Amino acid sequence: MVTLRLSGQQDRYGAADLLRLFFGGPVQELGDRLVCAGPDLELTCSIEPDEKSVWVQTRLGARVVSARAPAGKARRESRRQLYQILAGATGQHFPWGSLTGIRPTLIAAECLAGGRDRETALRLLVDDWFVSPEKADLALETAQAEHRVLETVPPDSLLVYIGIPFCPTRCSYCSFITREAPSRAALLEPYLAALCDEIRGFFCRITQPAAALYLGGGTPTTLTPDQLARLLDAVRTSVPLTADAELTVEAGRPDTIDEARLEVLRTAGVNRLCINPQTFQDRTLARIGRRHSVAQMVEAWQLARAMGFDHLNLDLIAGLPGETPTDLADSLGQALELQPDSLTLHALAIKRSSALHEALVCSAAAGPAELPDWAAAVAAARRSLASAGLAPYYLYRQKQTVGALENTGFARPGKACRYNVAMMSDQRSVIGLGSGAMTKLVRGSRVERIPNPRSLDAYLERAGALAGRKADAWLANGSGETFSLSSG
Numbered sequence: 354m355v356t357l358r359l360s361g362q363q364d365r366y367g368a369a370d371l372l373r374l375f376f377g378g379p380v381q382e383l384g385d386r387l388v389c390a391g392p393d394l395e396l397t398c399s400i401e402p403d404e405k406s407v408w409v410q411t412r413l414g415a416r417v418v419s420a421r422a423p424a425g426k427a428r429r430e431s432r433r434q435l436y437q438i439l440a441g442a443t444g445q446h447f448p449w450g451s452l453t454g455i456r457p458t459l460i461a462a463e464c465l466a467g468g469r470d471r472e473t474a475l476r477l478l479v480d481d482w483f484v485s486p487e488k489a490d491l492a493l494e495t496a497q498a499e500h501r502v503l504e505t506v507p508p509d510s511l512l513v514y515i516g517i518p519f520c521p522t523r524c525s526y527c528s529f530i531t532r533e534a535p536s537r538a539a540l541l542e543p544y545l546a547a548l549c550d551e552i553r554g555f556f557c558r559i560t561q562p563a564a565a566l567y568l569g570g571g572t573p574t575t576l577t578p579d580q581l582a583r584l585l586d587a588v589r590t591s592v593p594l595t596a597d598a599e600l601t602v603e604a605g606r607p608d609t610i611d612e613a614r615l616e617v618l619r620t621a622g623v624n625r626l627c628i629n630p631q632t633f634q635d636r637t638l639a640r641i642g643r644r645h646s647v648a649q650m651v652e653a654w655q656l657a658r659a660m661g662f663d664h665l666n667l668d669l670i671a672g673l674p675g676e677t678p679t680d681l682a683d684s685l686g687q688a689l690e691l692q693p694d695s696l697t698l699h700a701l702a703i704k705r706s707s708a709l710h711e712a713l714v715c716s717a718a719a720g721p722a723e724l725p726d727w728a729a730a731v732a733a734a735r736r737s738l739a740s741a742g743l744a745p746y747y748l749y750r751q752k753q754t755v756g757a758l759e760n761t762g763f764a765r766p767g768k769a770c771r772y773n774v775a776m777m778s779d780q781r782s783v784i785g786l787g788s789g790a791m792t793k794l795v796r797g798s799r800v801e802r803i804p805n806p807r808s809l810d811a812y813l814e815r816a817g818a819l820a821g822r823k824a825d826a827w828l829a830n831g832s833g834e835t836f837s838l839s840s841g
Contacts, residue, residue, distance in 0.1 A: 355391040357435070361400030361407075364428035368398070368435060370453040374757060375439045394442060398435060400427050413438045436483055447757045448728050450483030455749050456777060457484075457759070458499055461492035487732050488759075491745060495761065498746040502774040503781075510564040510595060512775055515548070515588070516787030517570040518809070521606055522642050540809060544788070545580055547816035549587040551786050554820025556591040559827055563592055564781075565599040565772035573602055574609035578617050585621035599771045601625040605668075607653040608645035615660050625770065628654055629668035633684035637673050647687070654691050664694045664768055671727050671734070672701035672755030678730030685734050689741045694768040696743060698734055700727065700758035702751040727756040738763045747774045784823065788812040792823055801826070 355376055357368060369380040369387055376391035398411045407427040410419035411434035418437055422430040436451035452460055460482060464474035471493055478489035506512075519541065566588065576584065594600075600623045604610050607628060618626065630650040632638060638645065657665055667688055671681050688696060735745070746769035747762040762773055775781040776793075779800050785792040789812075792803040803826060805819055806812050812819075 355389050355394045355396070357387045357396045357398065359385055359387065359398055361402070362427065363398065363400060364431060367428060367432045367453050370752065371432060371435050371439060371451070373752075374447060374453070375443055375445055392443075396435070396438065398431055400431060402427075409434060411435055411438050413442055416441065433482060440483065446483070446485075448485045448488045449750065449757060449759070450478075450485070450488075452482055452484060452750075455751070457488075457492050457750060458496040458748055461489075461496040462500070465493065465496065485728075491735065491759075491761070492748065495745040495748045498744065498769065499748075499774050499778065502746055502769045502771060503778055506564045506771050506775045506781055507595070508781070509561070510781070511561050512772055512781055512783045513563045513566040513592060514772075514776070514783055514785045514787075514790055515552070515566070515568045515584075516785070516790045517544075517548075517568070517573040517576065518788050519544075519570065519575045520572045521575060521609060522644055541576065541580065543813055544809065545576070545584060547813050548787050549584065551816040551820045552587050553591045554817050555784065555786070555824050556593070558821075558824040560593055561827075562595045563598060563784075564595045565601070565770075565775065566592065566594070567601045567603070567772045567776075569601075569603040570605070571603075572605045572609055574604040574606065574614050578613040581614060582617045582621075585617065585623075589621060599625055601627065601770065601772055603627045603629070604653075605629040606643070606645060607650040610653040610656065612656065612660070615657055615662070619660055619662070623662075625664040625666065626657055626662045627666045627668070628657065629666075630684075630688075631668060631670045632673055632676065632680070633687040634676065634680050637676055637680070640675055641673060651691070665691075666695040666697065666770070667691070667693050668697045668699060670699045670701050671731050671758065672725075678725050678727065678733075681727075681730050681734065682737075685737055689737065693743075695762060695764035695770060696738065697760065697762045698731065698738075699760045700731065700751075700754040700756065703753045703755075727758060731756070731758055735761070735763075742766075746770075747777055749777055782827075784827075786820075792826075794826060 355372060357372065359365065359368065365382065365387065372380045372387060372389045376389050378390050380387050380389045394413060396411065396413045401408045402424065405424065406421050407424055408419065409422055409427055409430045410417065411431070416438060418434040420430055420434070432453060433451045440446055449457055461474065461478065464477040474493055475486070475489045478484040478492060479486055484492065574581070602618055602623050604626055607630065610628065628650065630647065631643070633647050635647050654665065669681070669684055669688060742765050743763035745761050746764050748759055750759045762770065764770070776783050779793065780795060782795045783793045785805060788805060788809055789807040790805045794801045794803070803823060806815065
């Protein structure tokens with residue numbers, strides 16, 4: 354049993370993340386202790402404040418790591434020390450070291466601050482945060498790219514996210530609130546009407562232009578061409594856009610893409626289209642519950658190109674069930690033959706609410722299996738992408754990913770997605786519209802989050818009120834007033 358005793362203002366979530374990283378399985382909180390299955394280890398971590406700083410100390414037997422840290426960085430230092438102690442005790446090392454957060458590029462940017470050169474910043478990430486040299490280099494390159502992209506999004510502009518929580522089928526790894534459209538077809542029209550009401554209700558009071566709009570899901574192209582046209586007409590007539598606004602539609606499933614839908618998107622001015630196969634292996638597509646083939650993916654891609662879409666993105670996932678690094682390399686090779694303008698490489702995340710998680714829990718009784726070296730496979734993919742002219746421009750991490758790896762967006766010059774970078778930065782406001790969408794209002798270092806209800810019934814009942822509430826919050830936020838909101 355592993356026991357970690359905490360004292361002071363500790364980051365219990367971060368400490369629990371590290372225990373899960375090293376030992377797997379659930380972590381229990383018992384008073385001032387975190388416990389999990391594993392070898393018999395008794396650790397303590399304390400944070401003792403004084404006037405302007407804190408003293409942080411982590412101990413395992415005779416092994417002690419301690420340091421003084423600024424008051425605002427105590428929890429970060431605590432995680433750093435705990436990782437160092439656990440790595441020494443277990444002999445395990447992970448690509449991102451002690452960086453357990455969603456955005457490791459924030460730390461990379463700090464390492465570059467103050468005029469530090471790239472080599473000095475890399476050494477800080479490797480020596481102080483225990484990040485592997487390959488991931489340190491990736492974080493620094495991406496942090497610099499994110500900064501360049503963010504400069505193209507005016508600070509006073511906003512981003513808009515519109516969610517369509519319906520898909521043709523539910524993928525085995527999916528944990529989102531997505532509904533299968535064939536079985537919930539009766540909800541599509543009421544949902545579309547409520548969504549258009551929310552769009553109009555918010556933007557009839559707000560004139561701030563949007564620099565980027567992202568229509569995601571789910572699979573927005575699950576909508577019929579007529580439904581899609583009505584939604585995009587509500588956007589066109591209601592949402593003020595900057596002259597060079599980026600308009601993205603996530604047409605994730607190739608089996609929902611046809612000439613009629615693409616014509617609707619082209620007429621509406623959509624200038625970035627995501628067609629996401631996740632893999633180019635037909636057997637895997639069947640295994641994960643996607644009812645399309647690789648051939649359909651290629652056909653949809655070629656049709657979109659022929660109709661004039663000059664920014665096409667595709668997604669791949671490393672670690673899909675039954676796949677090997679060789680499969681990933683083959684899928685990437687086929688993807689690059691299509692000459693994508695951008696490509697996002699995800700590491701599979703095993704979420705508790707997914708069917709895949711349940712299957713893995715059931716198979717765990719068969720004993721541990723030898724895991725492929727996905728870190729090496731993803732590093733090789735990055736090299737292949739660089740050779741093809743695609744460089745990293747944004748990066749984030751999720752919990753419970755294969756190999757404790759990351760999700761990285763790669764793009765050709767001038768093809769980075771502004772929405773992705775600005776949304777992830779927490780430096781630009783995002784208006785979230787639709788069931789489960791999240792609004793983020795940013796003023797300086799303060800970020801207020803306003804979630805829409807995940808329940809479709811609750812959303813359908815309250816869409817108009819949600820629009821007014823967000824508009825009130827935006828206007829209050831913009832005038833400097835304070836406010837506090839919850840999802841209700």
